[in-house]
Amino acid sequence: MNSLCHYCQHNLCIHRVPIFSALNQEALLSIVPLIQRHRYSKGELILCEGDAVDSLMIINHGSVKAYRITPDGREQILYVFSEGDFFGEANLFGQQKANYSVEALEEVFTCSLTKEKFEILIREYTEIALRIIEELGRRISVMETSLQSMGVRSINARIAALLLEYQDKFSVVTPEGTELHLPLSREGMANSLGIARETLSRKLGQLETKRIIRTLNNKTMLVLQPESLQKLAGYSE
Amino acid sequence: MNSLCHYCQHNLCIHRVPIFSALNQEALLSIVPLIQRHRYSKGELILCEGDAVDSLMIINHGSVKAYRITPDGREQILYVFSEGDFFGEANLFGQQKANYSVEALEEVFTCSLTKEKFEILIREYTEIALRIIEELGRRISVMETSLQSMGVRSINARIAALLLEYQDKFSVVTPEGTELHLPLSREGMANSLGIARETLSRKLGQLETKRIIRTLNNKTMLVLQPESLQKLAGYSE
DNA sequence: TAAGATATTTGATTTGAATCACAGTATTTT
């Protein structure tokens, strides 16, 4: 039945979504009719900061960036979400307004569940609530680490941490090294780190000189010495 | 019955804890025997980064700082938790190890619930899970804002944001202005912001010159122009 | 595949915050 599943055109795709994966086949089938599907093109705005939102959105295919515009007009990227991630959860309870904008980085397919339907679901299957708490906990952990590394004066540490994060989410191991498929441009990465694009270029250049990474093209790089990145990021201690 | 409640010496104190406040009297009474109480003195370490933890801890009285030590030896403060806040939730699911250290900033009383007892509870009362998701969502919102303002180059914006945060949590309105009871020393605040103590002093001095704030003593300041802080923090747009 | 459009790198300069050093102030402690 999984073989039917192609970019969420078929029902059981939701089994790939971690927060639902604890449910059995029967439960999954009962959820299917509650779900709405959408497709977005590259560059399309899925959500705009301040919009009224009443749905949980789950990414089935593709990746998106979630960002805010800072008072001085810069774009601060908060997350890159990809397959299996969800957003808009804050709007299921408390907040009514989206607290960031979300833009498709490539062709994206989503599933969404309205607040009302989600409430029904969560009350019926406690497992889902537990999974969400778990995932939110994970997300908080990541943010704590980001906050920590923002506090670290050393920009090198922050860059290394970002690359390691991408290594976890967007990489393939090859004989030459770990190949990262960067979800963002240099500018985007700089905007995640809150630093200038030029500074990122220079720092990546230094990493390349030290043979820690090798740039293949603008969207892919090879990590040659992951240990060195770990060390730079301060994960060694 | 509330009148009996003094620093959590009596059972029904848990009604003051938001995640339990949705429960009725009967449900609350059934939880009481599951709770363990602790007292910590000022400066005492409640949790150490990396410790094995298997409990959710809720603060009944007092305030604590949660921090990590960065690779370069600095203390990065992640949160200041006070009455009604909880921590250690990440350890109820996924992680086994504390991802930050927690130190009492004054005399602190806590309630704690072990993982096992909490699981029983959450399965029985779905409301609690929903409350936790809500609170985690709120916490994520705050962190998103912090991350955003970390990205903002302007340190003034970050300082203003921190003062506004304290205004929400630790202030009393007086005829003269809003009186903030700072939970942290200048050094602590600098460590929350990831900046040097001296820089914070200078910047606060400037705010004082502009009559936006007035320092009463090391632990209290008066906010004279909250709107100016809002503007600096970039909340105006 | 070549031209146009984007994105990235590199260099020179400026700027704002960190650091160092110390003086001045508060808080404890006895």
Place this chain on the structure above:
DNA sequence: AAAATACTGTGATTCAAATCAAATATCTTA
């Protein structure tokens, strides 16, 4: 209340990253 100790503010200097300005490289698409 005086002494000890911890905390905070200010000045001088250093340094790392931002900015400004081109120059290259890379991607697109006609």
